[in-house]
Each structure stands twice: as C-alpha cells, then as structure tokens.
Amino acid sequence: MKFQHLAVLALAGLGASAAFAQAKPEDQIKYRQSAMTVNARSSGALNAMAKGDVAFNKDVAVRHASVIADLSDLPLQAGAFGPGTDKGAPTKADPKVWSEPEKFKAAYDKFTAAAKALPAAAGDVGTLKVALADLGKTCKGCHDDYRMK
Amino acid sequence: MKFQHLAVLALAGLGASAAFAQAKPEDQIKYRQSAMTVNARSSGALNAMAKGDVAFNKDVAVRHASVIADLSDLPLQAGAFGPGTDKGAPTKADPKVWSEPEKFKAAYDKFTAAAKALPAAAGDVGTLKVALADLGKTCKGCHDDYRMK
Structure with a gap:
C-alpha cells in the first residue's frame, strides 16, 4: 500500500517516531506546518x-x-506526512505526496541536502548567496509539485 | 516604555531580527507557536x-x-513576543509577558538554559531523565505564570 510505503521510507530516519506516525492527522499537519513556518522565518x-x-x-547567519539544517528533515523523518494526513486540518499538501511517495521523498531529500549544506556556507555572504540559491531551487521544486496553490 | 524594553532585551540575542520585531503581530504569534509545537513534539x-x-x-534522543536546544531561545531572541503581539491571532500569552518583561525574560531564560543542557545529557537514559525533569520545571514555571489557561 502506497501510504504505508511512504511511512516506511520516512521512519527509516527517526526510529522512535513510529508513535508519531500514529498521531492524529491534525497534529501531524500542524507539526509539519510549524516546522516550515520556523524554516521560512530563518530563510x-x-x-x-x-x-x-x-x-x-x-x-546570526550561521544561527539561522x-x-x-536542523529542522529540514524533521517533518519527513518524524512521519508527519503519514497516512491519512492529506486531510484533517487545512493543508496545501498535494495528494501526489501520497500517490507517488518515492518521487516526493526524492524531492524532499534534495531540500534536506541543500539545507544541511547551509551552515558551512553561511559564514561568508558570498558562499551564503550560492547556498541560498541552491536551497531556493529545492524549496521551489518540491512546492511546485507537492504543494497546492 | 515596557513594550520596547522587552524588545530590546530580546533583540540583544539575535541582531538581524529587528526586522522581525516589526513583523505583523499575527506572524509573530504564528512563529512563536510554531516553535513551541516543534519543541513539544520532541519533548x-x-x-x-x-x-x-x-x-x-x-x-534519536540526541536528535530530539x-x-x-536549537529552537528554545528562538521565539524570544527573534523578537516574536514583540510589542502588540498580545493580540492579532488567538494566543494564550498572558498580558504579564509585556507588563513585567524582566521577570518574563528571567523565566524564559531558565527554560533556554535547561534546553541547551539537554543534548549533552540525552545520550544516556539516566542522565536524560534528570535533564528532562529540569526542563519540565522550567516549562511549567513559565507556562504557569505567562500562559493563560
């Protein structure tokens, strides 16, 4: 079942989160949106x-x-895109998140990789600009395909 | 003015956040609540x-x-308890946050100190328990006084 498949992919990262994957859909939605809100402020x-x-x-740049970097992979690893969390609270997550989980994970993983590379680049404004441009592409790539308007 | 005083206290930590202290109240409220939601999941x-x-x-314990630790001081440092953010969106923040800013900051700083100590303790379940108990007291201390029911 594809829903379960995404959960398995996600949970490989953060073992103890199996409990969270069973959390109420509205709590999972709130969690992933909260992480993105914090990310958006720092970006x-x-x-x-x-x-x-x-x-x-x-x-300040390195702190942000x-x-x-720290939050980037949490929503996916914590299973906050679990089965049935396409509804339960207002969400812009596209149904494709659950219908094509491997592709979604691949797009999400690009974001995570760019995010994890950010701290090392943030100490200099020149390297920061390059790293931010990379990050921005991965945000856009995932949002274009997996976030509804 | 006390409102300004809290903003000054807060901004001493994260210089570039002056821009954020001027963000719309609803965005500041959303931000601080989002950080707390992510913290709550990990705690x-x-x-x-x-x-x-x-x-x-x-x-997994060290990751959480x-x-x-990373998020703990963000809401205060980022000025997300800025002037006028006692309203603008549903919030349980007590008006005392703004009427007694030094006391609020002192209570918040206790939470931050306990949070920053957590990663070093999390590698062992025994030390984790002690550190979590310390953290819990600081959460409760601040919530009792500065979060409305």
Whole structure:
C-alpha cells in the first residue's frame, strides 16, 4: 500500500517516531506546518542578508542556517506526512505526496541536502548567496509539485 | 516604555531580527507557536523514552534534544513576543509577558538554559531523565505564570 510505503521510507530516519506516525492527522499537519513556518522565518532572514536589505552578520547567519539544517528533515523523518494526513486540518499538501511517495521523498531529500549544506556556507555572504540559491531551487521544486496553490 | 524594553532585551540575542520585531503581530504569534509545537513534539518523544513507553535510542534522543536546544531561545531572541503581539491571532500569552518583561525574560531564560543542557545529557537514559525533569520545571514555571489557561 502506497501510504504505508511512504511511512516506511520516512521512519527509516527517526526510529522512535513510529508513535508519531500514529498521531492524529491534525497534529501531524500542524507539526509539519510549524516546522516550515520556523524554516521560512530563518530563510527570510538569510535572504534579507543576501540581498543586502539587512547588514550581513556572520553569527546570526550561521544561527539561522543551523535552524534550517536542523529542522529540514524533521517533518519527513518524524512521519508527519503519514497516512491519512492529506486531510484533517487545512493543508496545501498535494495528494501526489501520497500517490507517488518515492518521487516526493526524492524531492524532499534534495531540500534536506541543500539545507544541511547551509551552515558551512553561511559564514561568508558570498558562499551564503550560492547556498541560498541552491536551497531556493529545492524549496521551489518540491512546492511546485507537492504543494497546492 | 515596557513594550520596547522587552524588545530590546530580546533583540540583544539575535541582531538581524529587528526586522522581525516589526513583523505583523499575527506572524509573530504564528512563529512563536510554531516553535513551541516543534519543541513539544520532541519533548514528547523524549519523555516517552524516559518513561519506557518507547525503547530508548541514543541517536534519536540526541536528535530530539538538539532540536529543543536549537529552537528554545528562538521565539524570544527573534523578537516574536514583540510589542502588540498580545493580540492579532488567538494566543494564550498572558498580558504579564509585556507588563513585567524582566521577570518574563528571567523565566524564559531558565527554560533556554535547561534546553541547551539537554543534548549533552540525552545520550544516556539516566542522565536524560534528570535533564528532562529540569526542563519540565522550567516549562511549567513559565507556562504557569505567562500562559493563560
């Protein structure tokens, strides 16, 4: 069953989260949206520095990059895209998340890889810009295909 | 002005967040609630292991502890308890957050200190239990005084 398949793929990463995969759909949806909200705040702060809207500050940049790296894979690993979580609370997650789990995981994993690379690049505004551009592509790639308008 | 005072206290930690302190109240509220939602998930996973409801797994425990440590101080440092964010979206934050900012910050800082100590303790179930008990007291201390029922 494809729903179960995605759960198995996801749970390979964070063993103790089997309990969470059984959490109520609304709680799983709230969790994954919360992680994305925190990520968005930090990516916004980094983009503001990359654009020069806010003065570049190495410590602040590395801190925000670390938050994104730390949170990036949590929604997937924690099984927060579990079976039946295409509804239960307002969500923009596309049904394709569950109908093509391998492709979704591949797109999500690209985001995770770019996010994990961010802290090492964030100490310099030049390398930060490159890493942010990479990250942005992976955000867009996944959102284009797996987040509804 | 006390509102400004809290913002100044908070922003000392994460310089580039001045922009965020000017974010719309509803966005600040959403942000701080999102960070707490992610924390709650990880503290729940750790408590389940400490109680023996879920088998202890060192890697998973350290991962969750790191999430809590990383996110703990973000809402305060990012200025997400900024002026006027006692309303604008449903929130349980008590008005005392803004009327007694030094006391609120002191209670919040206790939570942050306990959270930052968690990863080093999470590798062993015995030390994890002690650290979780310490953390729980700081959660309760702040929630009792600064979160409405």
